[in-house]
Amino acid sequence: MPLALLPRGAKVAVLRAALLAGCGLALAGCDTLDSLNPFADPKYKPEVVPDVPADKLYSQGLAKLEDRDFDAANKKFDDLDKQYAYSDWSRKAVLMTAYSNYEGGKYEDAITASRRYLQRHPASKDAAYAQYLLAMSHYKQIPDVTRDQDRSERALAALNELVQRYPTSEYATDAKAKIQITRDQLAGKEMEIGRYYLERRNFPAAINRFRDVVSKYQTTRHAEEALERLAEAYMALGIVAEAQTAAAVLGHNFPDSPWYKDAYALLQNGGVEPREEKSSWISKTFKDVMGIPRTAQAQ
Known part of the structure; x- marks a missing residue:
């Protein structure tokens, strides 16, 4: 019978029963949710990570470095960075x-961290050191001369940037020395x-390769051989004037070099002598290792 047609007393009884049933369902629902809630378990205790003072975390990281436990040191410094961000x-x-990544030989991670530092703190007093770590992480990965020299190119770029951006830093002198070594590697x-x-x-x-050495890496130890090899290649092609110029420039700058003796003998066998052609690209591009103009030495 519809509820509206029931006597008043019956209506009250029905409503009371419905209310009690609803409460029972609600309670049953609460029990079900509690069973799915891991936090409702009285045995569960949420883990509370204690706040470690920043100076203590930093000291702990340094201690791990002293023990050469680089992974543990990184963990401490990472926690420090996260817990005290923007400080x-x-x-x-x-x-x-x-x-710590650099010392641990994880050079790619060291490069990433160094770049992050330079992006965040480009004007910091330690920016030069971050750039040095970046450059050295590339430098440490330079392969032998028989392999691809992409790492050498990256190292050279990073070292040059260090010298250009921080010319008075304490790392500039070492960077300049390593620039020369890296250039020698690329020339090789x-x-x-x-x-x-x-x-x-x-x-x-062959001429294209030797030309690159003469043009780009003339201050390396490979310049002498490059000039002699140019004389060989040009003579083989019958381009005698360029061969003569290569030998003449070699003789002007490295008169005691065994490579000059080889070049001189090569030209003599061809019936010519070393002679500089002023219009030659070799004459125009090559400069003396010591910075003295080649024409001045020839006088």
Whole structure:
């Protein structure tokens, strides 16, 4: 019977029963939710991570570095960076992360941390050191001359940036020395490829490689050989004037070099002598290792 047609007393009884049933369902529902809620378990105790003072975290990281436990040191510095973000402690933590990765031989991670530091703190007093760590992380990965020299190129770029941006820093002198070593490595790779082409009588390709050494890496130890190899390749192609110029420039700058003796003998066998052609690209691009103009030495 519809509720509206029931006597008043019956209506009250029905409503009371419905109310009690609803409460029972609600309670049953609460029991079901509690069974699914892990926090309702009286045995559950939420883990509370204690706040460690920043200076203590930093000291703990340094201690791990002293023990050469670089992974643990990184963990401490990472915690420091996260817990004290945007503070000076965070700045120190990122730099020490770069350093600990570098010391641990994780050069890619060191590069990432160094870049992060430089992006966040480009004007910091430690920015030069971050750039040094970045450059050295590339430098440490330079392969031998028989392999691809992409790492050498990256190292050279990072070292040059260090010298250009921080010329008075305490790291500039070491960077300059490593720039020379890296350039020598790149020149060595060009020489290796040039010799490969020369042996296979691909003289134009060989000349391109030796030309790069003379043009880009003339202050390296490979410049002497590059000039002699140019004389060889040009003579083989019958471009005698360029061969003579290569030998003449070699003699002007490295008169005691065994490479000059080889070049001189090569030209003599061809019935000519070393002679500089002023319009030659070799004459125009090559400069003396010591910075003295070549024409002045020739006088």
